[in-house]
Amino acid sequence: MGCVFSVIGKNFDVDAFLEEAKFRGATRRYKGAPRFRSEPEGKKRTHSFFSVYACKAGFHEPKKQIAGAIRFLKRNYDKLVLLKSTKGVDFATLDFGIELRMYSASGNGFCQSDFFPPALIKLAGELEIGIEISIYAPDSE
Secondary structure, eight states: OOEEEEEEETTOOHHHHHHHHOOTTOEEEOTTSBSSTTOTTSOBOSSEEEEEEEEOOOTTOHHHHHHHHHHHHHHTHHHHHHHHHOTTOOEEEEEEEEEOOOOOSSSSOOOOOOOOOHHHHHHHHHTTOEEEEEEEOOOOO
């Protein structure tokens, strides 16, 4: 999965923002559209959003994802500042997709921690971008 940057809003005009910001390779979804393409008459989306990779490093490479996210924020800083004044934006996030690491030094418990350096936190904070971690089960192979 890597690190994915997303902007979400109930009344967010995805197309207008992307026309100005020009993020390449963005996935777009629209409020009112079916949540699942396989169920066109099913539940509808309640928000519009776009997502783009901030970094494509793998699940098992959190340090590379973090370094890539910092580069993404620095490289796109001027575009991302626009989010603060864009109407309809409810929130923006950097989602780090990280593999669950199953180990225990003592053999009687589990703890997984991942460090986010001040440079990432500072940039994300200035831009009002949240940070989330999605932890995925490791491949069984």
